Amino acid sequence: MNISEAAKxxxxxxxxxxYYESIGLxxxxxxxxxxxxxxxxxxxxxxxxxxxARATGFGIEECRQLLGLYDNEQRHSSHVKSLVLEKVExxxxxxxxLQAMRNTLNTLASRCAGDEGPHCAILDELSTVSGEESNLEEGK
Amino acid sequence: MNISEAAKxxxxxxxxxxYYESIGLxxxxxxxxxxxxxxxxxxxxxxxxxxxARATGFGIEECRQLLGLYDNEQRHSSHVKSLVLEKVExxxxxxxxLQAMRNTLNTLASRCAGDEGPHCAILDELSTVSGEESNLEEGK
DNA sequence: GCTTGACCTTATAGTTGCTGGAAGCTTTAG
DNA sequence: CTAAAGCTTCCAGCAACTATAAGGTCAAGC
Known part of the structure; x- marks a missing residue:
């Protein structure tokens, strides 16, 4: 079958x-x-x-390893499992x-009036000198 | 001050x-x-x-917008806020x-004995033809 | 037989957001 | 005076593709 069929x-x-062929994957x-x-x-x-494997979050080099194990009759399933558990971490x-980012963003948003005026707590926070009492990180 | 001081x-x-200078940021x-x-x-x-802004998750082009608003006395804070809320989404x-990925990975791991033998449910699942009864997505 | 369009080929460049290195200045410390 | 550190520019490379160009091939319709 042609490549487009294989793709489908x-x-x-x-x-x-x-591309996968070109990198020897x-x-x-x-x-x-x-x-x-x-x-x-x-x-x-x-x-x-x-x-x-890619959709599950493995990178190209990890896929290479997985594929190697897939093709290897002598593999130990413990090896595969440890790759998966490492990826979970x-x-x-x-x-x-990302959750920390989201919290920061929500904190920023909550402090901003979101009106027609130019004053904006978000911009204030983003330009604040580190060490001033903003507590952005704490998501208050 | 020199660049390394500004960096610090x-x-x-x-x-x-x-780099930021070179791209006009x-x-x-x-x-x-x-x-x-x-x-x-x-x-x-x-x-x-x-x-x-970068640390908070905004991309370069978004930073460009934010900086534009920062420098613009005529801004509306609602505009800034909507950028932030969009980023939250x-x-x-x-x-x-990522949570879906993690669930899939955990499901995979839980099905694998993780022993010295070559049989591995993870590899089986990854090579399963879509539509066979594996229910990997459902994280059972 | 010819054209049209879909599909295939390769090679190269672009994407994002930097980081690293080379080659060559200037400044600073000993 | 010399060596090291710091500055400059420019070019390459990272991940994992995607896009584009320029061309060869194939099947269908006239």
Whole structure:
């Protein structure tokens, strides 16, 4: 099957598939007589695996590891599990960062009248010299 | 003051300050006789504003808008507030995405024995054809 | 047989927000 | 006087693609 069919079935774009090939994340596709890439079902399986792993938050290099384990009959499932648990931690710390941001933003918004006038507590806070009594971080 | 002093006071790096100048986010700094950039207190104030806004989650283009409002005596605080509230929404949807990811990862991990054997539910799930009864998304 | 349009190919550049390094000034400390 | 630190500019690179250009191929319709 041609690349666009493989794209449709894997959920990746054709561009992304070529890109993954170019960085060696998937093996080089075999070519038809016309020079087009030609994919088999098992190629699509690997592509779908990647699509899922990426959507689940794994980076390219982590996908490379996962794919290596996927292809390795000698793997230990504990190894796979630890990659996943490590990723959970990373995702959780990202969540915490974003929550802190959201709290700061909400605090800023709550202090601003949001009217026709030019005075704005948000701008005041953003320009405040660190160390002045603003307590922005505390989300009061 | 020289750039490294401005960097220290604003919380940005010298590189970042030069970068902001190069993309027109801050006005071109005036130069001393030796060709070094020379910053005033009010320059530092703008830089600090940017440092805060970036840390609070605003992108470069959003910072440009905020800075425009900061410098505009005719602004309406409602305009600033709506920028902030829009950002809150963006941050919240990012949080939701990451939480979904985390749930998926936890579900994956919980199904994997994590032992010496090669069988691994995580790899099975990641390679499952969409539409088969896995219910990964539902985080069961 | 020819055209049209969809699909394929490669190669290159752009995205975001910086960071790092090279090569070459000036200034400062010993 | 010399060495180190600090400044300058410009170019490359990071992640993970996406967009664009310029071209080859294929299937359908006339």
């Amino acid at each position: 079935r894997s959920g990746l774009s054709s561009k992304t598939i070529r 998937v093996k080089v596709a075999k070519r038809s007589d016309n020079g087009y890439r030609d994919y088999s079902e098992s190629d699509v399986e690997a592509l779908r695996f990647l699509q899922r 990373q995702v959780e710390s990202q969540i915490a960062e | 006071r604003s919380g940005l790096s010298s590189k970042t300050i030069r 801050v006005k071109v700094a005036k130069r001393s006789d030796n060709g070094y950039r020379d910053y005033s207190e009010s320059d530092v104030e703008a830089l600090r504003f940017l440092q805060r 963006q941050v919240e949807s990012q949080i939701a995405e």
